[in-house]
Amino acid sequence: xxxxxxxxxxxxxxxxxxxxxxxIPFGKPGTAVGxxxxxxxxxxxxxxxxxTSIVLNYRGFDTLGExxxxxxxxxxxxxxxxxxxxxxxxxxxxxxxILTTACRFLFPFILMFGAYIFLHGHLTPGGxxxxxxxxxxxxxxxxxxxxxxxxxxSSFVAxxxxxxIAFIIIGLLGFTAGGFFLFNFLPKGVANTLLSAGIIxxxxxxxxxxxxxxxxxxxxxxxxES
Amino acid sequence: xxxxxxxxxxxxxxxxxxxxxxxxxxxxxxxxxLVSLAAAILFYFLQAPDVAMAEASIGAALVTAILVIxxxxxxxQE
Numbered sequence: 001x002x003x004x005x006x007x008x009x010x011x012x013x014x015x016x017x018x019x020x021x022x023x024i025p026f027g028k029p030g031t032a033v034g035x036x037x038x039x040x041x042x043x044x045x046x047x048x049x050x051x052t053s054i055v056l057n058y059r060g061f062d063t064l065g066e067x068x069x070x071x072x073x074x075x076x077x078x079x080x081x082x083x084x085x086x087x088x089x090x091x092x093x094x095x096x097x098i099l100t101t102a103c104r105f106l107f108p109f110i111l112m113f114g115a116y117i118f119l120h121g122h123l124t125p126g127g128x129x130x131x132x133x134x135x136x137x138x139x140x141x142x143x144x145x146x147x148x149x150x151x152x153x154s155s156f157v158a159x160x161x162x163x164x165i166a167f168i169i170i171g172l173l174g175f176t177a178g179g180f181f182l183f184n185f186l187p188k189g190v191a192n193t194l195l196s197a198g199i200i201x202x203x204x205x206x207x208x209x210x211x212x213x214x215x216x217x218x219x220x221x222x223x224x225e226s
Numbered sequence: 227x228x229x230x231x232x233x234x235x236x237x238x239x240x241x242x243x244x245x246x247x248x249x250x251x252x253x254x255x256x257x258x259x260l261v262s263l264a265a266a267i268l269f270y271f272l273q274a275p276d277v278a279m280a281e282a283s284i285g286a287a288l289v290t291a292i293l294v295i296x297x298x299x300x301x302x303q304e
Contacts, residue, residue, distance in 0.1 A: 051276045117279070125275035133283035140291050215288060222295045 046188030046197035047122035055127065056200050060182040064167060066129075067207060071164060074214045081221050095145050103145025110138030118208030122197040128204040132211025139216035143223050153224075156217035163210025170199055170206070230271060237264040249304045255293040262286040 037054055045053040055063055095103075117124075118131030142149070174183030182199070189196035241260035248254040262285030269278035 049276075126279050127276065130276070130279040130283060133280065133288060137283055137287045137291075140288065219288070219291065219295075222292060 042191055045184065045200065046191055047200050048192050049122055049124065049127075051125070052122045052127055052200060052204070053197075056203055057182075057184060060171070060203070063203075063207070064171070064182075067164065067167065067210060070211065070214055071160070074160075074218050077218055078221055095147065099145045103141050107138055107142050107145075110141065111135055114138065114208070114212060118204050119201065120194070121204040121208075122200045123192065123194070128207025129211055131204075131208040132213075133215060135208070135212030136215030136219065139212075140219050143219060147223075151216075151220065153217065153220060156213045156220065159213035160210050160217065163206045163208075163213065166206040167203055167210070170203055174199065227271070231268065234264045234268045234271070238268070251297050251302055251304055252294065255290055255297060258293070259286050259290040262289070 037050055037058065041050045041053045042048060045057045047053040047057070114131045114133075114135035116131075117126040117134060118128045121127035121131070139151070142151075171182040174185050175181050177183060177185035182203075184198040184200070186198035186202075188198050191197075194201075238261050241257045241264065244257035245254045245261065248257060262281055266278045266282035266286060269275075269281055
């Protein structure tokens with residue numbers, strides 16, 4: 001009985017999904033807004049990477065929402081795991097010599113690569129979220145390779161808060177200068193150079209530091225509690 | 227090109243089915259990592275390098291690490 005019931009629900013769901021998807025004209029431009037971004041994006045924002053110009057300029061407020069969601073997720077995880085009583089640091093097997101040495105050599109380069117990704121977010125593929133995730137994976141390697149060297153959680157929290165505050169302050173400065181939130185008030189410069197695109201590199205530095213500190217903090221919380 | 231995309235999609239499907247079917251949770255976590263990795267390569271071939279980087283670093287590295295840490299805290303078998 002239960003199996004038949006779930007089968008019927010599955011068929012109804014599949015029909016619903018099919019009807020929704022079959023209406024979408026795949027491969028054809030549905031709206032004109034995509035072409036507008038491709039034609040006017042570089043000229044209006046100064047960012048060569050069109051994805052970045054959409055994420056931080058045309059849809060900058062959505063990005064603030066995404067960053068807030070990540071912050072809330074990290075906050076919730078910390079709040080749940082803070083109630084756990086037995087805080088025993090369980091590193092059962094010590095890392096091997098190869099892992100420790102590789103971690104010591106690779107860690108600064110991974111951090112540099114992450115910083116490169118978010119500094120060049122307006123020129124090459126990538127940006128604050130990707131660079132921050134790479135930085136966090138560097139910290140993950142460090143926790144696996146050198147577990148005795150701890151980084152204080154408060155420094156993660158400080159960088160995270162500074163990044164979030166910097167994003168909002170840049171947005172409010174645009175509000176005072178141009179009349180709306182996240183207005184690109186700095187000069188756009190010559191396209192395809194590092195110092196171009198106005199506030200976009202500044203916001204990506206803030207997001208990169210914030211996301212990196214947040215995800216490294218999440219991993220730190222989880223490893224500490226386990 | 228179509229061969230690469232087809233083989234990547236087949237890899238993703240196989241990884242997804244393995245992640246659902248495997249009783250050993252550590253193997254299931256690795257199988258879901260395989261899905262993310264194949265998705266990242268697929269995004270690259272579909273000319274979306276921004277999404278590919280996010281998928282590779284978050285989906286394949288960090289999520290798998292968090293799952294493995296969670297499995298170490300709980301039980302390995304389903």
